[in-house]
Amino acid sequence: xxxxxxxxxxxxxxxxxxxxxxxxxxxxxxxxxxxxxxxxxxxxxxxxxxxxxxxxxxxxxxxxxxxxxxxxxxxxxxxxxxxxxxxxxxxxxxxxxxxxxxxxxxxxxxxxxxxxxxxxxxxxxxxxxxxxxxxxxxxxxxxxxxxxxxxxxxxxxxxxxxxxxxxxxxxxxxxxxxxxxxxxxxxxxxxxxxxxxxxx
Numbered sequence: 001x002x003x004x005x006x007x008x009x010x011x012x013x014x015x016x017x018x019x020x021x022x023x024x025x026x027x028x029x030x031x032x033x034x035x036x037x038x039x040x041x042x043x044x045x046x047x048x049x050x051x052x053x054x055x056x057x058x059x060x061x062x063x064x065x066x067x068x069x070x071x072x073x074x075x076x077x078x079x080x081x082x083x084x085x086x087x088x089x090x091x092x093x094x095x096x097x098x099x100x101x102x103x104x105x106x107x108x109x110x111x112x113x114x115x116x117x118x119x120x121x122x123x124x125x126x127x128x129x130x131x132x133x134x135x136x137x138x139x140x141x142x143x144x145x146x147x148x149x150x151x152x153x154x155x156x157x158x159x160x161x162x163x164x165x166x167x168x169x170x171x172x173x174x175x176x177x178x179x180x181x182x183x184x185x186x187x188x189x190x191x192x193x194x195x196x197x198x199x200x
Contacts, residue, residue, distance in 0.1 A: 015066055017073075018129060019059030027132040030162050036062070037126050037169075038193035039070040044122065044184040047072075048115040053081050057121035058102045059128045081114050100141035101134035106178050108149030116181045123155070123173025130158045130166075152176065165192040 001007075015021075018036060022028060028036070040062055047054060054061075055077030062070050104120035106113040128134045135156050136144040147153035155174040158166055169192035175181040187193070 011071075013063040013065055013071065015064035017060050018062040018064060018070065018125070021064060022059060022129060022132055027159070028129045030130075030166055033126060033129045033162075033166070034193060035068065036064075036070050036129060037122065040072065040122060040125065041184055041187050041193055043070075043072045044115075044118050045188055047078075048118070048184050051081055053079050053115045054118050054121075055079055056099060056102070057118050057125055058099055058134070059125055062125070100145050101137055103145065103148065104178070105149050105152070105176055108145050113178065116178050116183060119173050119181055119184055119187065122184070122187075123170045126166075126170050126173070127156065127158065130162060131156075163192070165190070169193065 016024075040057070044054065044057070054072060054075065056074060057072070061072060061074040063073050064070055102121040102124040104113060104117035107117050124134050136147055136153070139147060148155075155170075158170055169187070169190050172182050172187065172190065182190075
C-alpha cells in the first residue's frame with residue numbers, strides 16, 4: 001500500500017502449466033507423473049489441513065517452475081470448509097464449482113461435498129498427465145457429467161505400462177463413496193508417492 005495505490009505482487013512462473021506441458025510433449029512418463037502428483041498431494045494436504053478446499057484441481061491449475069516445482073494456482077473456486085467437517089459426516093458444500101471432466105460425483109449430484117472432492121480431481125489430473133487428457137474427454141462436457149454423476153460410469157485406469165502402485169493410487173482417488181475415499185493426508189503415505197519406504 002502506497003498512498004491510494006494498492007499493489008499485488010505475483011510470482012512469475014515461466015515453466016507454464018502441467019496441461020501445457022502435456023499438450024506440448026504428450027503424455028508424461030510415470031516418474032514425472034509421480035513427482036508432480038506427489039507435490040500436488042502435499043499442496044492439497046496443506047490446504048485441507050487449514051480448512052481450505054481448492055475446488056478446481058486440474059492440469060491447467062498447476063504451474064511448473066524451472067526447477068520442476070509444481071504449485072497450485074487459480075483459487076477462484078476455493079472455499080473454506082470448517083475443520084470439524086469431514087467427509088465422514090453428512091452435509092458439506094452444495095454449490096457446483098469446478099470443471100466438468102475433473103468433478104467428483106458428489107459435486108455433480110449436489111449431495112454435499114468437502115475436501116475429498118479435491119482428491120477425485122487429483123485422480124483425474126493424474127489420468128490427464130498419463131493419458132494426455134482427462135477421463136471421458138471424448139464426451140461433451142454435459143455427457144461426461146451425466147456419465148460420472150448420474151450413471152455411475154466406471155472410471156478409466158492408467159496405461160498398462162504404469163506400475164501397480166500408480167494404478168492403485170488412481171483407483172483410491174476414484175472411490176465413488178466420499179466416505180471411503182482417502183484424504184489428501186492419507187494419500188501422502190501411499191506407495192506411489194511416498195518419499196520413504198512405505199508399509200504395504
